Amino acid sequence: xIQSGKAYSAYTVKDGGLVEAVYKMAFGNExxxxxxxxxxxxDLVEKNFGHIIVEVDSAEVVAGYxxxxxxxxxxxxxxxxxxGEKVTLDDAYEINCAPLESVYPTTAKAPTTEVxxxxxxxxxxxxxxxKYDEVNVVIxxxxxxxxxxxxxxxxxxxxxxxxxVLIRNKTExxxxxxxxxxxxxxxxxQIMMLPGGFSAGDEPxxxxxxxxxxxxxxxxxxAIDDLLDNREGLMxxxxxxxxxLVKLGLLPHGHIKDMSxxxxxxxxxxxxxxxxxxxxxxxSSVKSPWLANVELGDEHIIPIxxxxxxxxxxxxxxxQLIDNGQVAFQYVDPNGxxxxxxxxxxxxxxxxxxxxxxxxxxxxxxxxxSERQGENRDLNIYGEMDQKLFEAGVKYxxxx
Numbered sequence: 503x504i505q506s507g508k509a510y511s512a513y514t515v516k517d518g519g520l521v522e523a524v525y526k527m528a529f530g531n532e533x534x535x536x537x538x539x540x541x542x543x544x545d546l547v548e549k550n551f552g553h554i555i556v557e558v559d560s561a562e563v564v565a566g567y568x569x570x571x572x573x574x575x576x577x578x579x580x581x582x583x584x585x586g587e588k589v590t591l592d593d594a595y596e597i598n599c600a601p602l603e604s605v606y607p608t609t610a611k612a613p614t615t616e617v618x619x620x621x622x623x624x625x626x627x628x629x630x631x632x633k634y635d636e637v638n639v640v641i642x643x644x645x646x647x648x649x650x651x652x653x654x655x656x657x658x659x660x661x662x663x664x665x666x667v668l669i670r671n672k673t674e675x676x677x678x679x680x681x682x683x684x685x686x687x688x689x690x691x692q693i694m695m696l697p698g699g700f701s702a703g704d705e706p707x708x709x710x711x712x713x714x715x716x717x718x719x720x721x722x723x724x725a726i727d728d729l730l731d732n733r734e735g736l737m738x739x740x741x742x743x744x745x746x747l748v749k750l751g752l753l754p755h756g757h758i759k760d761m762s763x764x765x766x767x768x769x770x771x772x773x774x775x776x777x778x779x780x781x782x783x784x785x786s787s788v789k790s791p792w793l794a795n796v797e798l799g800d801e802h803i804i805p806i807x808x809x810x811x812x813x814x815x816x817x818x819x820x821x822q823l824i825d826n827g828q829v830a831f832q833y834v835d836p837n838g839x840x841x842x843x844x845x846x847x848x849x850x851x852x853x854x855x856x857x858x859x860x861x862x863x864x865x866x867x868x869x870x871x872s873e874r875q876g877e878n879r880d881l882n883i884y885g886e887m888d889q890k891l892f893e894a895g896v897k898y899x900x901x902x
Contacts, residue, residue: 503556503563510557511882519547520573523555525582525594531882532591534579538572545573546584610773610850612842617853618820619840620786622827623798626863628791630692630734633901637662640691642684644669644713649698649740649873656873660892661900662693669716681719688725692899693736696743698807698871710745710768717750723758730756730864736895737865738792741808744768744857744867753867754828756860766815766823766858768869772850776809780883781848783856783870784834789827790863791898795890801838803885804856804870811849811869813856820853831857831868866891 503509515523520541528535537546556564557576564570581590599608639662643650654664667684670676688694702712717726729735739747745768751759754766761767771777785793785800796802815823823829832840832854833847840854841847847854849869857868872889880887 503558508558508563510559512554512556515550515553515555517549517551519549520555521546521582524574525591525598527555527557528582528591529595529598532580534577534591535574535582536577536579537574537582537584539585541573541584606775607773609844610771612844612847613772613850614852615842617840617842618824619784620824620827620829620832621798622787622789622829624789624827625794626789626791628794628898629901630899632734632899634692634899637693637896637899638691639664639693639695639895640667640684640687641665641695641697642667642669642713642716643697644699644701644716645671646701646703646712647697647699647742649742649871652871652875653695653697653740653873656875656892657693657695657896659875660896662892662896665691681716681721685721685725688722688729691729691735692733693738693895694726694729695737696739696746697873698741698743701742701746710742710747710749713742713746714749717746718758726752726758735864736791736898738891738895739865739867740871740873741806741811741869744869745810747865747867752865753860754823754858756862756865764816764819766813766819768810769812769814770810771808771812771848773844773848776807777811777848778805778807779845779848780804780880781806781846781856781870782834782836782885783831784838784840786829786832786840787827787859790830790859790866792859792863792866792891792894793830794894794897801834801886802872802889803880803883803887804872804889805874805880806848806870808849808869811851813849813851813853813858813869815852820855823855823858824853826861828858828861829853829855830859830866831855831870 513523513527581588639657657664665687667687669680747753785796835841835846859866872891
């Protein structure tokens with residue numbers, strides 16, 4: 503039924519029986535459900551582990567199947583009803599979250615309500631001076647990285663050739679060989695990407711430090727300088743990769759430098775724990791070749807998964823980033839307004855900043871996982887999800 507497109511959704515019955523399963527199915531898109539009056543209360547709560555609830559157009563779809571019964575019908579009421587009694591989905595969701603709200607809160611109080619919206623419609627240099635028939639991308643894979651295959655797939659879909667370089671650190675000889683391999687790969691690439699994950703378990707005392715330490719190796723630093731300064735190369739870092747770019751100074755400055763007390767950083771979410779959810783972000787600047795395929799004000803729904811995604815900096819630095827057109831993406835609420843309000847701004851980032859670019863626009867860092875793409879992904883979430891960042895990066899070198 504799923505493969506033929508006749509099943510809209512499916513879910514297995516667990517400890518709470520039919521009533522729990524149906525409510526959880528209904529919460530996501532706020533689809534109302536009316537249980538069949540022929541069901542007994544025992545039918546609703548019986549622990550029929552492994553039974554599958556399937557949502558289909560009509561009873562005709564499952565006609566002829568054995569061991570199938572109709573338990574309910576969907577509607578637009580945003581409530582679940584049974585024998586004349588009704589509970590709204592909002593009330594049920596609040597009840598569902600209440601037991602652990604004091605332990606694992608679903609929202610956090612914003613540290614401030616102050617925001618500024620980026621509004622840079624200036625396009626920077628959109629194409630490299632030298633054109634390439636084949637664009638090479640290097641993605642170093644550090645211990646703890648977990649987004650390398652998604653990232654590789656996204657670039658290959660965009661028409662690039664991708665080399666993954668595994669950073670091995672069990673022995674001193676492993677480290678030397680890894681540096682040799684990565685140095686050569688950077689010299690052969692036009693684009694370098696730092697993927698997401700939890701490098702070195704986000705230790706010691708914060709994420710991205712291991713990646714930054716490795717890339718400060720004099721030979722790797724020289725290779726990155728050559729890529730950016732002499733060959734008009736591009737860099738992108740997502741999630742853990744963004745954290746590393748900031749700790750390297752590549753963001754917002756565009757070159758590797760020691761961090762100062764006034765530099766931006768990414769720190770722990772205000773809610774005090776890891777978050778995994780969908781967010782809506784707004785394009786607040788197009789001053790980068792990475793942003794060639796989006797327009798100012800475009801909104802995208804992007805998955806996030808991080809514990810340290812809160813972008814912080816002194817107010818004068820934040821204002822400078824806005825004024826320079828370096829704030830690429832900002833979190834917005836359902837009305838499209840840049841916000842500090844949780845859960846729309848999931849981590850408490852100042853000015854709602856989700857991603858920034860370097861002064862010349864060729865280095866991009868962001869928290870949202872734009873690389874997590876695929877035709878069977880997030881089918882019940884509506885809105886534009888593909889920012890076409892990877893296609894833009896390849897186009898920068900191919901000139902097309």
